Amino acid sequence: MLELRDIAAKAGTFALNDISLAVDRGSCHVIVGATGSGKTLLLESILGLRKLSRGSVLLSGREITNQPLEKRNISYVPQDLALFPHLTVEDNILYGLRMKGIKDREHARMVEMLMETVGIKELARRSIGNLSGGERQRVALVRAIAAGNNHLLLDEPFSALHQGLRRELWFVLKELQKSCDLTVLMVTHDMEEAFFLGDRVSVMIDGAIRQTGVARDVYEKPADTAVARFFGIRNIFPGRVRALSKSVLHVACDSLGAELTIPMGAALHQPTEPGARCTVGIRPENVMVLKTDRPSYVQENLLAGILTEILLKGATHTLLFRPAGTATVVEIEVPDYALKKLQLNVGDGISIFFKGESLFLI
Numbered sequence: 001m002l003e004l005r006d007i008a009a010k011a012g013t014f015a016l017n018d019i020s021l022a023v024d025r026g027s028c029h030v031i032v033g034a035t036g037s038g039k040t041l042l043l044e045s046i047l048g049l050r051k052l053s054r055g056s057v058l059l060s061g062r063e064i065t066n067q068p069l070e071k072r073n074i075s076y077v078p079q080d081l082a083l084f085p086h087l088t089v090e091d092n093i094l095y096g097l098r099m100k101g102i103k104d105r106e107h108a109r110m111v112e113m114l115m116e117t118v119g120i121k122e123l124a125r126r127s128i129g130n131l132s133g134g135e136r137q138r139v140a141l142v143r144a145i146a147a148g149n150n151h152l153l154l155d156e157p158f159s160a161l162h163q164g165l166r167r168e169l170w171f172v173l174k175e176l177q178k179s180c181d182l183t184v185l186m187v188t189h190d191m192e193e194a195f196f197l198g199d200r201v202s203v204m205i206d207g208a209i210r211q212t213g214v215a216r217d218v219y220e221k222p223a224d225t226a227v228a229r230f231f232g233i234r235n236i237f238p239g240r241v242r243a244l245s246k247s248v249l250h251v252a253c254d255s256l257g258a259e260l261t262i263p264m265g266a267a268l269h270q271p272t273e274p275g276a277r278c279t280v281g282i283r284p285e286n287v288m289v290l291k292t293d294r295p296s297y298v299q300e301n302l303l304a305g306i307l308t309e310i311l312l313k314g315a316t317h318t319l320l321f322r323p324a325g326t327a328t329v330v331e332i333e334v335p336d337y338a339l340k341k342l343q344l345n346v347g348d349g350i351s352i353f354f355k356g357e358s359l360f361l362i
Contacts, residue, residue, distance in 0.1 A: 001023060001059075002021075002023040002059055002074075003058040004057055005058070006056075009045040009052050011041050014207060015207055016041055018208075019055075019208070024183070024199075025183050026177075027183060027200065028186065029201075031185070031186070031204050031209075032188055032198075032202070033204035039204055045057075046153060047074060047153065059073065059074070073149045073151065077152070079155045081139075083136060083140060084128065085129055088126060088127055089120060089139050093114075093139065093142050095143065096147035096148075097147065100147075107148070110146065111142070118138040118142055120139060133161050134165045134169065145176060152182050155187055158190075170193065170197055194215070195216075198215045200214055202218075203223075203227050210226060220358075224362050225279060225362060228281050233282075234284075235282045235287070237256055238278075239253040239279065240252050241276045243274055246264065247263065248264060249261070249264060249266075249361070251278060255326060257323050258302075260280055260354065260356075262280065262361060279362045283333075284318065286358035287331075288354070290351040301355070301359075303351060303353070304349070304350075305321055305349070305351070306324070306348070307346060308320045310339070310345075316334065316335050317334055317336060318333055319333075321350065
């Protein structure tokens with residue numbers, strides 16, 4: 001386990017603020033944040049490349065806060081990969097082992113297995129300058145793992161690659177993590193990458209961790225408005241608790257001209273009394289569309305209005321909907337086949353509804 005306890009660090013005027021995390025053994029924990037949010041500074045602080053202002057770093061229960069980098073037993077793949085251009089693929093991979101004086105057959109077999117797993121065994125004698133971006137990325141991963149450390153830090157490891165190759169390497173990393181029993185802490189700005197790879201995900205904004213949890217929970221239930229907006233969720237509506245029971249909340253949303261019924265489990269921080277102010281949100285892909293000329297058995301969280309715009313994008317499309325009697329815009333994401341089936345046009349009167357379990361309260 002890699003554990004951070006209330007760590008803080010500075011780089012010029014920028015600062016990390018009291019970050020605490022626990023990365024369980026054998027898991028992949030991904031920190032997602034925008035460029036400049038402090039992700040690289042955090043990794044450098046864990047490695048000892050940046051001095052902590054306060055806090056501590058523990059590895060398997062052992063404090064390593066003041067230990068030099070070479071004694072922390074943590075492997076690191078920086079964003080620029082830091083491969084040695086004058087060395088071959090094999091020499092790059094073996095560099096760490098040779099520095100430690102490790103030359104036994106067991107490690108040699110392990111390196112060969114790793115190279116074969118990621119598909120670079122035939123490139124062993126090739127120079128780094130003659131490799132593609134994906135091949136270099138594979139070399140950097142194998143070199144980090146071959147060093148013999150079970151803890152691996154990755155800084156935006158696939159950001160320079162095109163989408164198809166990045167997705168291919170996601171599967172490679174998952175396979176390596178499982179076969180080599182790796183504990184991985186990775187940072188990225190790519191939300192799809194974070195949710196695909198992360199057993200747990202943290203959201204970093206302006207040097208602070210704003211939310212941490214199981215990937216699905218973080219995806220479906222942002223902890224606050226800043227996290228929701230970071231995820232690009234525009235369906236965020238102010239509300240007021242009208243009534244509540246042990247199982248549901250009734251929230252009046254004047255901007256929607258409607259009252260929403262929300263299960264208590266949708267609230268990370270549950271209101272305690274009627275009249276409490278709150279904010280309701282829903283992901284655009286969770287908004288359901290009904291044509292008004294078809295019968296509906298939906299009774300709760302149903303809004304009638306006008307389809308104001310259809311934005312065609314490819315596999316999915318964005319619809320913009322205005323509830324009747326309001327100036328509010330609700331964003332809806334629908335797959336291509338659903339749009340064709342609904343046969344919608346701009347200006348159509350339609351109804352939408354929100355499943356209670358798809359709403360989140362912040």
